[in-house]
Amino acid sequence: MKLYIISTLCSAFVVPGLGQVLNRELKKAIIILASIMAILVIGIIKISFIMKNILNEVPFYNLDSQRLIERLKYEDLTLIYALIIIFGIIWAYSIIDAFVTGLKLERKRQGDEDESISD
Numbered sequence: 346m347k348l349y350i351i352s353t354l355c356s357a358f359v360v361p362g363l364g365q366v367l368n369r370e371l372k373k374a375i376i377i378l379a380s381i382m383a384i385l386v387i388g389i390i391k392i393s394f395i396m397k398n399i400l401n402e403v404p405f406y407n408l409d410s411q412r413l414i415e416r417l418k419y420e421d422l423t424l425i426y427a428l429i430i431i432f433g434i435i436w437a438y439s440i441i442d443a444f445v446t447g448l449k450l451e452r453k454r455q456g457d458e459d460e461s462i463s464d
Contacts, residue, residue, distance in 0.1 A: 348454075349447030356443040361436045364443025368450060377439050381432065388428045395420050 348367065356364030362377035399416045400408070 347447070348451050349444055352443040352447040353440055356439040357436075361439035364439060364447065368443060368446045370446060373442070377435060380435050384428050384432050384435075388425060391424050391428075395422075 352364035352367040354364075355367060356362065360378070361381050362374040365371075365374035365377060395417075398420065399413065403412060403416060
């Protein structure tokens, strides 16, 4: 299978940044992977603070799904929404970059093979 297809699929469906690893762009891959990890950690911390606030106001034994949803309506979820948008942008960039770079590498490799055959 072609490199640009494999790297694109890996960035899209496995881990953002894996396509860059396959394309041998390790610095870019580390930046993408670190960004994704930072987004996940910040999101988990924010969600834990939200749950702590909810559980401080409503006892756990008295909390059902309806009350939880009702209580979530009053929480500030702006950071969570921003993190989702940033994740989407990084994910899309990772996919597009893996495709474009993989395609360039594939064309370069085919050009090198064509030159060696014609010699």
